[in-house]
Amino acid sequence: GRLVESGGGLVQPGGSLRLSCAASGFTFSSAVMWWYRQAPGKGREEVAHINSDGRVAFYADSVKGRFTISRDNDENILYLQMNNLKPEDTAVYYCKTLLIPDWGQGTQVTVSP
Secondary structure (H helix, E strand, C coil): CEEEEECCEEECCCCCEEEEEEEECCCHHHCCEEEEEECCCCCEEEEEEECCCCCCEEECCCCCCCEEEEEECCCCEEEEEECCCCHHHCEEEEEEECCCCCCCCCEEEEECC
C-alpha cells in the first residue's frame, strides 16, 4: 500500500489550503483515515480522522471549526480543507491508515506573513 500527500505550500495567516492524499494498494473505502502533522521540534499529533463512509469525523481542538476532513471513495483520495490558517499550523502533514504500516513523505505547510 501507498499514501502520497500533496497540496502543501506557503500561505499567509488567514489563508486556506486543501491537502490531498492519494491512496493505493489497499481497500480505501473500508479504511478509517487520519491526518497527522509534525511541527519542527515537536512530536507527531493527530489533526483529524474520518470513518470509512465519510459520515463521521473527529477534529483536534486546535483545528476544530477551521479544518474539514473529507474523502472520495470512488477516487481513493483523502482531503483536508484548511481555512483561517495560523502560524502554529506550520508543520509537515501526513495521512495514515491502520491498514498499511508505512507513512507517506508528507506535505509541508508553512503559514507566515
